[in-house]
Amino acid sequence: MSTQSVVTAIRVLEAVSDNQPAGLSELSREVDVPKATVLRMLRTLAELGWVAQSEAQAGKWVLTNHAFAVASRGSSGSVIRDAAMGPLNALQLDTTETVHLAVPDRGYMLIIERLDTQHVLRAFLPLGSRLPMHASSTGMAYLSAADEVFVNEYLAGPLEALTPQTVVDPAVLRAMIVDTRARGYSINEQGLSTGITSIGVPLLGPGGVAAGSISISGPSSRIVPAKYQEYGEAAAGTALEISRALGAFSTKGY
Amino acid sequence: MSTQSVVTAIRVLEAVSDNQPAGLSELSREVDVPKATVLRMLRTLAELGWVAQSEAQAGKWVLTNHAFAVASRGSSGSVIRDAAMGPLNALQLDTTETVHLAVPDRGYMLIIERLDTQHVLRAFLPLGSRLPMHASSTGMAYLSAADEVFVNEYLAGPLEALTPQTVVDPAVLRAMIVDTRARGYSINEQGLSTGITSIGVPLLGPGGVAAGSISISGPSSRIVPAKYQEYGEAAAGTALEISRALGAFSTKGY
DNA sequence: CTTCGTCGGTTCACTGGATGAACCATTGGT
DNA sequence: ACCAATGGTTCATCCAGTGAACCGACGAAG
Numbered sequence: 001m002s003t004q005s006v007v008t009a010i011r012v013l014e015a016v017s018d019n020q021p022a023g024l025s026e027l028s029r030e031v032d033v034p035k036a037t038v039l040r041m042l043r044t045l046a047e048l049g050w051v052a053q054s055e056a057q058a059g060k061w062v063l064t065n066h067a068f069a070v071a072s073r074g075s076s077g078s079v080i081r082d083a084a085m086g087p088l089n090a091l092q093l094d095t096t097e098t099v100h101l102a103v104p105d106r107g108y109m110l111i112i113e114r115l116d117t118q119h120v121l122r123a124f125l126p127l128g129s130r131l132p133m134h135a136s137s138t139g140m141a142y143l144s145a146a147d148e149v150f151v152n153e154y155l156a157g158p159l160e161a162l163t164p165q166t167v168v169d170p171a172v173l174r175a176m177i178v179d180t181r182a183r184g185y186s187i188n189e190q191g192l193s194t195g196i197t198s199i200g201v202p203l204l205g206p207g208g209v210a211a212g213s214i215s216i217s218g219p220s221s222r223i224v225p226a227k228y229q230e231y232g233e234a235a236a237g238t239a240l241e242i243s244r245a246l247g248a249f250s251t252k253g254y
Numbered sequence: 255m256s257t258q259s260v261v262t263a264i265r266v267l268e269a270v271s272d273n274q275p276a277g278l279s280e281l282s283r284e285v286d287v288p289k290a291t292v293l294r295m296l297r298t299l300a301e302l303g304w305v306a307q308s309e310a311q312a313g314k315w316v317l318t319n320h321a322f323a324v325a326s327r328g329s330s331g332s333v334i335r336d337a338a339m340g341p342l343n344a345l346q347l348d349t350t351e352t353v354h355l356a357v358p359d360r361g362y363m364l365i366i367e368r369l370d371t372q373h374v375l376r377a378f379l380p381l382g383s384r385l386p387m388h389a390s391s392t393g394m395a396y397l398s399a400a401d402e403v404f405v406n407e408y409l410a411g412p413l414e415a416l417t418p419q420t421v422v423d424p425a426v427l428r429a430m431i432v433d434t435r436a437r438g439y440s441i442n443e444q445g446l447s448t449g450i451t452s453i454g455v456p457l458l459g460p461g462g463v464a465a466g467s468i469s470i471s472g473p474s475s476r477i478v479p480a481k482y483q484e485y486g487e488a489a490a491g492t493a494l495e496i497s498r499a500l501g502a503f504s505t506k507g508y
Numbered sequence: 509c510t511t512c513g514t515c516g517g518t519t520c521a522c523t524g525g526a527t528g529a530a531c532c533a534t535t536g537g538t
Numbered sequence: 539a540c541c542a543a544t545g546g547t548t549c550a551t552c553c554a555g556t557g558a559a560c561c562g563a564c565g566a567a568g
Contacts, residue, residue, distance in 0.1 A: 003259055003263065003294055003295065003298040005257055005259050005260055006259055006260055006263040006295065006298045006299070007298060007301075007302065009257070009260040009263065009264075010263075010299070010302045010304065011302075013324070014324050017324045017325070017327050018327070020332075020333075040257055041257065041260065044257040044260045044261060045260070045264070047261075048261065048264045048265075049360065050264065055459075055460065055461060055463065063325065064359075065357045065358065065359040065364050065366075066359050066360060067324075067325040068325040068326055068359075068364065068366070068382075069359045069360075069362070069364050069382070069384060070267065070268050070271045070321075070325070071271070071317065071321040071322040071324070071325035071326070072322055072325070072326065072381070072382030073271050073272070073382060073384070078274075078380075078382070079274075081380055085378055085380065089376075089378070092370075093374060103319045104319065105318075105319040105320050105322075105323045106303070106320060106323075108323075110319050110322065110323050112319075112322070112381070113380070113381060114368075114381075115370055116346075116369055116370040118372030120347060122343075124339060124343075126332075126335055126339065126367070127326060127366065127367060127381045128322070128323065128326030128327055128332075130323060130327070205309075206309065207309065209309070
Protein backbone atom coordinates (compact mmCIF):
# COMPACT_ATOMS: atom_id res chain seq x y z
CA MET A 1 0.00 0.00 0.00
CA SER A 2 2.13 2.77 1.32
CA THR A 3 5.79 3.54 0.96
CA GLN A 4 5.94 1.63 -2.26
CA SER A 5 9.55 2.50 -2.81
CA VAL A 6 10.39 0.61 0.35
CA VAL A 7 8.34 -2.32 -0.81
CA THR A 8 10.22 -2.30 -4.08
CA ALA A 9 13.55 -2.08 -2.30
CA ILE A 10 12.81 -5.05 -0.09
CA ARG A 11 11.49 -7.04 -3.01
CA VAL A 12 14.69 -6.29 -4.86
CA LEU A 13 16.64 -7.36 -1.80
CA GLU A 14 14.78 -10.65 -1.61
CA ALA A 15 15.21 -11.16 -5.33
CA VAL A 16 18.95 -10.70 -4.97
CA SER A 17 18.91 -13.19 -2.14
CA ASP A 18 17.06 -15.76 -4.23
CA ASN A 19 19.11 -15.38 -7.36
CA GLN A 20 22.51 -14.94 -5.76
CA PRO A 21 24.76 -13.31 -8.34
CA ALA A 22 21.87 -11.51 -9.99
CA GLY A 23 22.04 -9.22 -13.00
CA LEU A 24 20.13 -5.98 -13.37
CA SER A 25 17.78 -7.03 -16.14
CA GLU A 26 17.18 -10.32 -14.42
CA LEU A 27 16.14 -8.57 -11.24
CA SER A 28 14.04 -6.10 -13.17
CA ARG A 29 12.11 -8.97 -14.70
CA GLU A 30 11.85 -10.84 -11.41
CA VAL A 31 10.41 -7.94 -9.49
CA ASP A 32 8.56 -6.52 -12.49
CA VAL A 33 9.88 -3.02 -12.07
CA PRO A 34 11.80 -0.90 -14.59
CA LYS A 35 15.53 -1.34 -14.65
CA ALA A 36 16.13 2.27 -13.74
CA THR A 37 14.19 1.84 -10.52
CA VAL A 38 15.83 -1.46 -9.67
CA LEU A 39 19.22 0.07 -10.22
CA ARG A 40 18.41 2.98 -7.97
CA MET A 41 17.34 0.54 -5.27
CA LEU A 42 20.50 -1.49 -5.66
CA ARG A 43 22.60 1.64 -5.39
CA THR A 44 20.78 2.73 -2.28
CA LEU A 45 21.07 -0.70 -0.71
CA ALA A 46 24.73 -0.72 -1.64
CA GLU A 47 25.26 2.63 0.10
CA LEU A 48 23.73 1.07 3.17
CA GLY A 49 26.03 -1.91 2.87
CA TRP A 50 23.39 -4.54 2.28
CA VAL A 51 24.33 -5.48 -1.26
CA ALA A 52 27.45 -5.09 -3.36
CA GLN A 53 28.65 -5.71 -6.86
CA SER A 54 30.31 -9.06 -7.10
CA GLU A 55 34.05 -8.63 -7.53
CA ALA A 56 34.14 -11.81 -9.53
CA GLN A 57 31.55 -10.78 -12.08
CA ALA A 58 31.05 -7.10 -12.71
CA GLY A 59 27.45 -6.08 -12.93
CA LYS A 60 26.27 -8.95 -10.79
CA TRP A 61 24.84 -8.14 -7.41
CA VAL A 62 25.14 -10.11 -4.20
CA LEU A 63 24.08 -9.73 -0.60
CA THR A 64 26.78 -8.68 1.82
CA ASN A 65 27.53 -10.20 5.17
CA HIS A 66 26.14 -7.10 6.77
CA ALA A 67 22.63 -8.11 5.84
CA PHE A 68 23.24 -11.38 7.58
CA ALA A 69 24.68 -9.68 10.62
CA VAL A 70 21.76 -7.35 11.09
CA ALA A 71 19.21 -10.07 10.62
CA SER A 72 20.85 -12.62 12.85
CA ARG A 73 21.66 -10.17 15.61
CA GLY A 74 18.12 -9.00 16.03
CA SER A 75 16.15 -12.02 14.97
CA SER A 76 13.50 -13.07 17.41
CA GLY A 77 15.36 -16.34 17.22
CA SER A 78 18.10 -14.82 19.31
CA VAL A 79 15.84 -14.79 22.34
CA ILE A 80 15.15 -18.45 21.83
CA ARG A 81 18.78 -19.14 21.17
CA ASP A 82 19.84 -17.59 24.42
CA ALA A 83 17.36 -19.68 26.32
CA ALA A 84 18.16 -22.82 24.40
CA MET A 85 21.92 -23.05 24.16
CA GLY A 86 22.54 -24.32 27.68
CA PRO A 87 19.95 -27.08 27.71
CA LEU A 88 20.78 -28.03 24.11
CA ASN A 89 24.40 -28.42 25.00
CA ALA A 90 23.48 -30.83 27.77
CA LEU A 91 21.18 -32.73 25.44
CA GLN A 92 23.89 -33.10 22.84
CA LEU A 93 26.33 -34.42 25.40
CA ASP A 94 23.72 -36.86 26.71
CA THR A 95 22.67 -38.27 23.39
CA THR A 96 25.94 -37.75 21.51
CA GLU A 97 23.89 -37.06 18.38
CA THR A 98 23.49 -33.86 16.39
CA VAL A 99 21.00 -31.44 17.89
CA HIS A 100 19.18 -28.72 15.95
CA LEU A 101 17.30 -25.62 16.98
CA ALA A 102 14.69 -24.41 14.50
CA VAL A 103 12.16 -21.59 14.26
CA PRO A 104 9.23 -21.20 11.86
CA ASP A 105 9.33 -18.98 8.80
CA ARG A 106 6.39 -18.98 6.42
CA GLY A 107 5.75 -22.69 6.29
CA TYR A 108 9.36 -23.67 6.63
CA MET A 109 11.53 -24.44 9.58
CA LEU A 110 14.68 -22.41 9.74
CA ILE A 111 17.74 -23.97 11.32
CA ILE A 112 19.28 -21.36 13.57
CA GLU A 113 21.62 -23.47 15.67
CA ARG A 114 23.29 -26.81 15.55
CA LEU A 115 25.41 -28.79 17.98
CA ASP A 116 27.36 -31.54 16.34
CA THR A 117 27.77 -35.15 17.15
CA GLN A 118 31.25 -36.48 17.67
CA HIS A 119 30.60 -39.36 15.32
CA VAL A 120 32.51 -39.43 12.10
CA LEU A 121 29.34 -40.29 10.23
CA ARG A 122 27.42 -37.07 10.49
CA ALA A 123 25.12 -35.00 8.37
CA PHE A 124 25.02 -31.25 7.99
CA LEU A 125 22.18 -28.85 7.85
CA PRO A 126 23.90 -25.53 7.24
CA LEU A 127 22.77 -22.65 9.37
CA GLY A 128 19.89 -20.91 7.65
CA SER A 129 18.58 -24.04 5.97
CA ARG A 130 14.87 -23.97 5.33
CA LEU A 131 13.09 -27.27 5.73
CA PRO A 132 9.49 -27.91 4.70
CA MET A 133 7.48 -28.51 7.87
CA HIS A 134 5.88 -31.74 6.74
CA ALA A 135 9.24 -33.21 5.78
CA SER A 136 11.14 -32.57 8.99
CA SER A 137 10.82 -33.67 12.59
CA THR A 138 11.20 -30.07 13.71
CA GLY A 139 8.38 -29.04 11.40
CA MET A 140 6.02 -31.77 12.52
CA ALA A 141 6.84 -31.02 16.13
CA TYR A 142 6.07 -27.37 15.52
CA LEU A 143 2.79 -28.21 13.81
CA SER A 144 1.81 -30.40 16.75
CA ALA A 145 1.94 -27.33 18.96
CA ALA A 146 0.69 -24.74 16.49
CA ASP A 147 -2.94 -23.63 16.43
CA GLU A 148 -5.42 -25.46 14.24
CA VAL A 149 -5.90 -22.59 11.82
CA PHE A 150 -2.25 -22.56 10.92
CA VAL A 151 -2.10 -26.34 10.59
CA ASN A 152 -5.11 -26.43 8.29
CA GLU A 153 -3.70 -23.69 6.16
CA TYR A 154 -0.37 -25.41 5.89
CA LEU A 155 -1.79 -28.82 5.03
CA ALA A 156 -4.00 -27.22 2.39
CA GLY A 157 -0.97 -25.89 0.57
CA PRO A 158 1.21 -27.83 -1.84
CA LEU A 159 3.32 -30.45 -0.08
CA GLU A 160 6.50 -31.41 -1.84
CA ALA A 161 8.15 -34.80 -1.48
CA LEU A 162 11.89 -34.51 -0.85
CA THR A 163 12.54 -38.24 -0.79
CA PRO A 164 10.48 -41.32 -1.66
CA GLN A 165 9.76 -41.59 2.07
CA THR A 166 8.38 -38.08 2.49
CA VAL A 167 4.78 -38.16 3.66
CA VAL A 168 2.67 -35.72 1.65
CA ASP A 169 -0.85 -36.99 2.30
CA PRO A 170 -2.61 -34.37 4.47
CA ALA A 171 -4.75 -37.00 6.19
CA VAL A 172 -1.74 -39.08 7.14
CA LEU A 173 0.14 -35.98 8.27
CA ARG A 174 -2.81 -35.01 10.41
CA ALA A 175 -2.76 -38.41 12.07
CA MET A 176 0.97 -38.06 12.62
CA ILE A 177 0.42 -34.74 14.30
CA VAL A 178 -2.09 -36.32 16.66
CA ASP A 179 0.41 -39.07 17.42
CA THR A 180 3.11 -36.50 18.02
CA ARG A 181 0.90 -34.68 20.50
CA ALA A 182 0.11 -37.87 22.39
CA ARG A 183 3.67 -39.10 22.35
CA GLY A 184 5.34 -35.78 23.04
CA TYR A 185 7.78 -36.01 20.15
CA SER A 186 7.74 -36.37 16.37
CA ILE A 187 9.63 -38.94 14.33
CA ASN A 188 10.90 -38.40 10.82
CA GLU A 189 12.39 -41.42 9.08
CA GLN A 190 14.22 -40.41 5.92
CA GLY A 191 11.49 -37.98 4.94
CA LEU A 192 13.92 -35.11 4.62
CA SER A 193 17.00 -36.86 3.41
CA THR A 194 17.57 -40.52 2.67
CA GLY A 195 19.42 -42.24 5.46
CA ILE A 196 18.62 -39.63 8.10
CA THR A 197 16.20 -40.08 10.97
CA SER A 198 15.29 -37.46 13.50
CA ILE A 199 13.20 -36.86 16.57
CA GLY A 200 11.61 -33.47 17.21
CA VAL A 201 9.95 -31.66 20.10
CA PRO A 202 8.18 -28.29 20.02
CA LEU A 203 9.18 -25.25 22.07
CA LEU A 204 6.59 -22.98 23.60
CA GLY A 205 6.98 -19.27 24.06
CA PRO A 206 5.12 -16.78 26.22
CA GLY A 207 1.44 -17.60 26.41
CA GLY A 208 2.14 -21.17 25.45
CA VAL A 209 2.23 -20.48 21.72
CA ALA A 210 4.50 -22.58 19.54
CA ALA A 211 7.80 -20.76 19.13
CA GLY A 212 10.09 -23.28 17.47
CA SER A 213 11.41 -26.75 18.01
CA ILE A 214 14.46 -28.83 18.68
CA SER A 215 15.50 -32.12 17.19
CA ILE A 216 17.95 -34.95 17.51
CA SER A 217 19.14 -36.28 14.16
CA GLY A 218 21.51 -38.85 12.86
CA PRO A 219 21.97 -41.66 10.40
CA SER A 220 19.06 -44.08 10.36
CA SER A 221 21.54 -46.80 11.18
CA ARG A 222 22.18 -45.25 14.59
CA ILE A 223 18.84 -43.63 15.34
CA VAL A 224 16.93 -46.91 15.37
CA PRO A 225 13.33 -47.43 16.61
CA ALA A 226 14.62 -48.92 19.86
CA LYS A 227 16.07 -45.53 20.72
CA TYR A 228 13.11 -43.38 19.78
CA GLN A 229 11.60 -43.33 23.23
CA GLU A 230 14.83 -42.61 25.04
CA TYR A 231 15.75 -39.78 22.70
CA GLY A 232 12.21 -38.49 22.52
CA GLU A 233 11.94 -38.21 26.25
CA ALA A 234 15.35 -36.65 26.60
CA ALA A 235 14.47 -34.03 24.00
CA ALA A 236 11.08 -33.44 25.60
CA GLY A 237 12.76 -32.77 28.94
CA THR A 238 15.14 -30.32 27.32
CA ALA A 239 12.31 -28.61 25.46
CA LEU A 240 10.35 -28.24 28.66
CA GLU A 241 13.30 -26.56 30.28
CA ILE A 242 13.70 -24.15 27.37
CA SER A 243 10.00 -23.39 27.16
CA ARG A 244 9.98 -22.61 30.84
CA ALA A 245 12.89 -20.22 30.34
CA LEU A 246 10.97 -18.55 27.54
CA GLY A 247 8.12 -17.90 29.93
CA ALA A 248 5.69 -20.37 28.40
CA PHE A 249 4.14 -21.16 31.74
CA SER A 250 4.66 -17.96 33.64
CA THR A 251 1.47 -16.73 35.28
CA LYS A 252 2.38 -13.28 34.08
CA GLY A 253 0.75 -14.42 30.84
CA TYR A 254 0.95 -12.29 27.78
CA MET B 255 21.20 10.66 -1.43
CA SER B 256 18.43 9.15 -3.39
CA THR B 257 15.50 7.04 -2.39
CA GLN B 258 15.61 8.44 1.08
CA SER B 259 12.53 6.57 2.15
CA VAL B 260 14.40 3.35 1.54
CA VAL B 261 17.32 4.64 3.54
CA THR B 262 14.98 5.49 6.36
CA ALA B 263 13.35 2.09 6.20
CA ILE B 264 16.64 0.25 6.38
CA ARG B 265 17.85 2.46 9.18
CA VAL B 266 14.67 1.69 11.07
CA LEU B 267 15.24 -1.98 10.40
CA GLU B 268 18.75 -1.81 11.77
CA ALA B 269 17.56 0.16 14.75
CA VAL B 270 15.00 -2.51 15.53
CA SER B 271 17.73 -5.09 15.24
CA ASP B 272 19.95 -3.21 17.66
CA ASN B 273 17.33 -2.46 20.26
CA GLN B 274 15.46 -5.75 20.10
CA PRO B 275 12.02 -5.09 21.54
CA ALA B 276 12.02 -1.47 20.45
CA GLY B 277 9.30 1.10 21.05
CA LEU B 278 8.10 3.62 18.50
CA SER B 279 9.38 6.75 20.21
CA GLU B 280 12.62 5.04 21.00
CA LEU B 281 13.16 4.21 17.34
CA SER B 282 12.11 7.68 16.29
CA ARG B 283 14.79 9.13 18.52
CA GLU B 284 17.37 6.61 17.42
CA VAL B 285 16.92 7.22 13.73
CA ASP B 286 16.08 10.89 14.15
CA VAL B 287 12.96 10.76 12.05
CA PRO B 288 9.42 11.72 13.03
CA LYS B 289 7.33 9.05 14.69
CA ALA B 290 4.78 9.12 11.93
CA THR B 291 7.39 8.22 9.37
CA VAL B 292 8.95 5.54 11.52
CA LEU B 293 5.55 4.01 12.09
CA ARG B 294 4.82 3.97 8.38
CA MET B 295 8.12 2.21 7.80
CA LEU B 296 7.40 -0.32 10.49
CA ARG B 297 3.99 -1.03 9.02
CA THR B 298 5.47 -1.48 5.57
CA LEU B 299 8.20 -3.75 6.86
CA ALA B 300 5.57 -5.67 8.78
CA GLU B 301 3.52 -6.16 5.60
CA LEU B 302 6.64 -7.59 4.03
CA GLY B 303 7.13 -9.89 6.99
CA TRP B 304 10.42 -8.47 8.18
CA VAL B 305 9.26 -7.08 11.50
CA ALA B 306 6.30 -7.74 13.75
CA GLN B 307 4.77 -6.45 16.94
CA SER B 308 5.96 -8.46 19.89
CA GLU B 309 3.14 -10.63 21.22
CA ALA B 310 4.59 -10.34 24.67
CA GLN B 311 4.63 -6.56 24.78
CA ALA B 312 2.18 -4.69 22.61
CA GLY B 313 3.71 -1.73 20.84
CA LYS B 314 7.16 -3.20 20.88
CA TRP B 315 8.67 -4.20 17.56
CA VAL B 316 10.95 -7.13 16.78
CA LEU B 317 12.59 -8.64 13.76
CA THR B 318 10.99 -11.77 12.39
CA ASN B 319 12.74 -14.94 11.41
CA HIS B 320 12.01 -14.13 7.82
CA ALA B 321 14.60 -11.39 7.84
CA PHE B 322 17.09 -13.93 9.05
CA ALA B 323 16.04 -16.41 6.39
CA VAL B 324 16.44 -13.99 3.53
CA ALA B 325 19.76 -12.72 4.72
CA SER B 326 21.31 -16.07 5.49
CA ARG B 327 20.07 -17.72 2.32
CA GLY B 328 21.64 -15.19 0.06
CA SER B 329 24.62 -14.06 2.08
CA SER B 330 27.86 -14.06 0.19
CA GLY B 331 28.95 -16.21 3.08
CA SER B 332 26.96 -19.05 1.61
CA VAL B 333 29.45 -19.41 -1.22
CA ILE B 334 32.23 -19.65 1.30
CA ARG B 335 30.22 -21.98 3.45
CA ASP B 336 29.68 -24.38 0.59
CA ALA B 337 33.37 -24.44 -0.16
CA ALA B 338 34.36 -24.70 3.49
CA MET B 339 32.12 -27.27 5.11
CA GLY B 340 33.87 -30.35 3.78
CA PRO B 341 37.43 -29.35 4.67
CA LEU B 342 36.27 -27.89 7.99
CA ASN B 343 34.62 -31.13 8.90
CA ALA B 344 37.87 -32.97 8.32
CA LEU B 345 39.76 -30.39 10.34
CA GLN B 346 37.40 -30.75 13.26
CA LEU B 347 37.75 -34.52 13.24
CA ASP B 348 41.53 -34.23 13.06
CA THR B 349 41.96 -31.75 15.86
CA THR B 350 38.91 -32.71 17.93
CA GLU B 351 38.55 -29.04 18.87
CA THR B 352 35.83 -26.54 17.95
CA VAL B 353 36.25 -25.06 14.50
CA HIS B 354 34.76 -21.73 13.38
CA LEU B 355 34.14 -20.17 10.00
CA ALA B 356 34.00 -16.38 10.01
CA VAL B 357 33.51 -13.61 7.45
CA PRO B 358 34.18 -9.88 7.81
CA ASP B 359 31.46 -7.33 8.44
CA ARG B 360 32.44 -3.72 9.03
CA GLY B 361 35.33 -4.27 11.37
CA TYR B 362 33.86 -7.32 13.01
CA MET B 363 34.15 -10.98 12.25
CA LEU B 364 30.86 -12.73 11.88
CA ILE B 365 30.66 -16.38 12.90
CA ILE B 366 28.70 -18.13 10.21
CA GLU B 367 29.47 -21.75 10.95
CA ARG B 368 30.76 -23.82 13.80
CA LEU B 369 31.68 -27.46 14.22
CA ASP B 370 31.78 -28.53 17.81
CA THR B 371 34.33 -30.42 19.77
CA GLN B 372 33.30 -33.59 21.52
CA HIS B 373 34.89 -32.46 24.74
CA VAL B 374 32.60 -31.74 27.63
CA LEU B 375 34.50 -28.56 28.38
CA ARG B 376 33.59 -26.38 25.44
CA ALA B 377 32.80 -22.79 24.73
CA PHE B 378 30.10 -21.35 22.54
CA LEU B 379 30.13 -18.62 20.06
CA PRO B 380 26.53 -18.53 18.91
CA LEU B 381 26.20 -18.45 15.15
CA GLY B 382 25.84 -14.86 14.08
CA SER B 383 28.17 -13.58 16.81
CA ARG B 384 30.19 -10.51 15.93
CA LEU B 385 33.73 -10.43 17.23
CA PRO B 386 36.01 -7.40 17.11
CA MET B 387 38.84 -8.17 14.70
CA HIS B 388 41.65 -7.25 17.05
CA ALA B 389 40.25 -9.45 19.80
CA SER B 390 39.83 -12.68 17.87
CA SER B 391 42.12 -15.07 16.06
CA THR B 392 39.79 -15.02 13.07
CA GLY B 393 39.96 -11.25 12.98
CA MET B 394 43.73 -11.07 13.21
CA ALA B 395 44.04 -13.76 10.58
CA TYR B 396 41.74 -11.76 8.32
CA LEU B 397 43.71 -8.58 8.91
CA SER B 398 46.92 -10.39 8.05
CA ALA B 399 45.53 -11.02 4.58
CA ALA B 400 43.58 -7.78 4.12
CA ASP B 401 45.02 -4.85 2.21
CA GLU B 402 47.00 -2.20 4.04
CA VAL B 403 44.40 0.50 3.60
CA PHE B 404 41.81 -1.51 5.43
CA VAL B 405 44.22 -2.49 8.19
CA ASN B 406 45.30 1.10 8.77
CA GLU B 407 41.73 2.25 8.87
CA TYR B 408 40.78 -0.45 11.33
CA LEU B 409 43.71 0.14 13.65
CA ALA B 410 42.98 3.86 13.64
CA GLY B 411 39.52 3.27 15.03
CA PRO B 412 38.65 2.70 18.67
CA LEU B 413 39.81 -0.69 19.92
CA GLU B 414 37.87 -2.08 22.81
CA ALA B 415 39.34 -4.47 25.36
CA LEU B 416 37.07 -7.44 26.02
CA THR B 417 39.30 -9.03 28.65
CA PRO B 418 42.37 -7.89 30.56
CA GLN B 419 44.40 -9.85 27.99
CA THR B 420 42.95 -8.13 24.93
CA VAL B 421 45.65 -6.34 22.97
CA VAL B 422 44.51 -2.86 22.01
CA ASP B 423 47.79 -1.13 21.20
CA PRO B 424 47.86 -0.51 17.43
CA ALA B 425 51.64 -0.85 17.27
CA VAL B 426 51.57 -4.21 19.02
CA LEU B 427 48.70 -5.36 16.86
CA ARG B 428 50.62 -4.36 13.78
CA ALA B 429 53.56 -6.45 14.91
CA MET B 430 51.24 -9.35 15.59
CA ILE B 431 49.86 -9.09 12.07
CA VAL B 432 53.39 -9.27 10.69
CA ASP B 433 54.06 -12.33 12.84
CA THR B 434 50.83 -13.89 11.65
CA ARG B 435 51.82 -13.39 8.04
CA ALA B 436 55.23 -14.95 8.61
CA ARG B 437 53.87 -17.82 10.64
CA GLY B 438 50.78 -18.49 8.55
CA TYR B 439 48.38 -18.44 11.49
CA SER B 440 47.27 -16.10 14.24
CA ILE B 441 47.14 -16.87 17.94
CA ASN B 442 44.70 -15.37 20.39
CA GLU B 443 45.25 -16.16 24.04
CA GLN B 444 42.27 -15.14 26.13
CA GLY B 445 41.87 -11.88 24.26
CA LEU B 446 38.26 -12.58 23.41
CA SER B 447 37.14 -14.47 26.44
CA THR B 448 39.07 -15.45 29.53
CA GLY B 449 40.17 -19.05 29.41
CA ILE B 450 39.80 -19.43 25.64
CA THR B 451 42.68 -19.70 23.20
CA SER B 452 42.33 -19.92 19.47
CA ILE B 453 44.33 -20.24 16.28
CA GLY B 454 43.18 -18.54 13.08
CA VAL B 455 44.01 -18.69 9.39
CA PRO B 456 42.72 -16.40 6.61
CA LEU B 457 40.75 -17.56 3.59
CA LEU B 458 41.33 -16.03 0.18
CA GLY B 459 38.67 -15.54 -2.44
CA PRO B 460 38.89 -14.88 -6.17
CA GLY B 461 41.79 -12.64 -7.01
CA GLY B 462 43.49 -13.56 -3.76
CA VAL B 463 41.58 -11.01 -1.69
CA ALA B 464 40.84 -11.82 1.94
CA ALA B 465 37.40 -13.39 2.12
CA GLY B 466 37.13 -14.67 5.68
CA SER B 467 38.91 -16.96 8.05
CA ILE B 468 38.74 -20.16 10.02
CA SER B 469 39.84 -20.91 13.54
CA ILE B 470 40.41 -23.66 16.03
CA SER B 471 39.38 -22.73 19.56
CA GLY B 472 39.22 -24.31 22.93
CA PRO B 473 39.99 -23.87 26.61
CA SER B 474 43.47 -22.48 27.21
CA SER B 475 44.13 -25.55 29.29
CA ARG B 476 43.90 -27.73 26.22
CA ILE B 477 45.13 -25.38 23.50
CA VAL B 478 48.59 -25.00 24.98
CA PRO B 479 51.62 -23.40 23.26
CA ALA B 480 53.04 -26.83 22.50
CA LYS B 481 50.13 -27.44 20.18
CA TYR B 482 50.10 -24.12 18.39
CA GLN B 483 52.26 -25.23 15.52
CA GLU B 484 50.42 -28.48 14.93
CA TYR B 485 47.03 -26.82 14.95
CA GLY B 486 48.24 -23.82 13.03
CA GLU B 487 49.59 -25.94 10.23
CA ALA B 488 46.53 -28.14 10.14
CA ALA B 489 44.30 -25.08 9.86
CA ALA B 490 46.57 -23.54 7.24
CA GLY B 491 46.30 -26.66 5.14
CA THR B 492 42.53 -26.61 5.41
CA ALA B 493 42.40 -22.93 4.58
CA LEU B 494 44.52 -23.48 1.50
CA GLU B 495 42.12 -26.13 0.32
CA ILE B 496 39.13 -23.84 0.83
CA SER B 497 40.82 -20.86 -0.79
CA ARG B 498 41.62 -22.99 -3.79
CA ALA B 499 37.99 -24.04 -4.04
CA LEU B 500 37.00 -20.39 -3.89
CA GLY B 501 39.17 -19.71 -6.91
CA ALA B 502 41.84 -17.72 -5.09
CA PHE B 503 44.56 -18.99 -7.36
CA SER B 504 42.67 -19.65 -10.54
CA THR B 505 44.35 -18.16 -13.60
CA LYS B 506 40.94 -16.99 -14.70
CA GLY B 507 41.89 -13.91 -12.71
CA TYR B 508 39.52 -11.52 -11.11
C1' DC C 509 31.52 -7.73 -41.29
C1' DT C 510 26.82 -6.56 -40.27
C1' DT C 511 22.80 -7.33 -37.78
C1' DC C 512 20.18 -8.35 -34.04
C1' DG C 513 19.21 -9.01 -29.25
C1' DT C 514 20.81 -8.60 -24.95
C1' DC C 515 23.34 -6.61 -21.42
C1' DG C 516 24.39 -2.73 -17.57
C1' DG C 517 23.67 1.82 -17.03
C1' DT C 518 21.84 6.90 -17.88
C1' DT C 519 18.62 10.77 -18.62
C1' DC C 520 14.78 13.72 -17.34
C1' DA C 521 9.90 15.65 -17.23
C1' DC C 522 5.94 14.47 -14.67
C1' DT C 523 3.24 13.50 -10.62
C1' DG C 524 1.63 10.93 -6.78
C1' DG C 525 3.69 9.07 -2.88
C1' DA C 526 6.32 10.38 1.14
C1' DT C 527 6.86 13.82 4.67
C1' DG C 528 6.42 15.73 9.48
C1' DA C 529 4.14 19.27 12.51
C1' DA C 530 0.32 19.07 15.17
C1' DC C 531 -2.91 16.32 16.96
C1' DC C 532 -5.40 12.57 20.18
C1' DA C 533 -6.01 8.83 23.64
C1' DT C 534 -3.61 6.08 27.27
C1' DT C 535 -0.68 4.93 30.65
C1' DG C 536 2.19 5.41 34.79
C1' DG C 537 4.50 8.01 38.17
C1' DT C 538 4.03 11.59 42.09
C1' DA D 539 -5.22 15.80 39.76
C1' DC D 540 -1.40 16.54 37.37
C1' DC D 541 2.52 15.93 34.14
C1' DA D 542 5.35 13.58 30.92
C1' DA D 543 5.96 10.04 28.74
C1' DT D 544 3.97 6.45 25.54
C1' DG D 545 1.72 4.47 20.79
C1' DG D 546 -0.82 6.03 17.15
C1' DT D 547 -3.48 9.39 13.71
C1' DT D 548 -4.36 13.23 10.46
C1' DC D 549 -3.58 15.92 6.32
C1' DA D 550 -1.83 19.89 3.41
C1' DT D 551 2.54 20.58 1.15
C1' DC D 552 6.01 19.47 -2.10
C1' DC D 553 9.90 16.98 -3.52
C1' DA D 554 11.50 12.41 -4.09
C1' DG D 555 10.46 8.43 -6.79
C1' DT D 556 9.00 6.83 -11.24
C1' DG D 557 9.61 4.74 -15.88
C1' DA D 558 9.75 5.44 -21.01
C1' DA D 559 13.22 6.31 -23.91
C1' DC D 560 17.83 6.42 -24.51
C1' DC D 561 23.18 5.03 -24.93
C1' DG D 562 27.34 2.23 -25.71
C1' DA D 563 29.15 -2.41 -25.37
C1' DC D 564 29.22 -7.10 -25.98
C1' DG D 565 28.23 -11.98 -28.20
C1' DA D 566 25.90 -14.89 -31.30
C1' DA D 567 24.05 -15.69 -35.75
C1' DG D 568 23.74 -14.70 -40.74
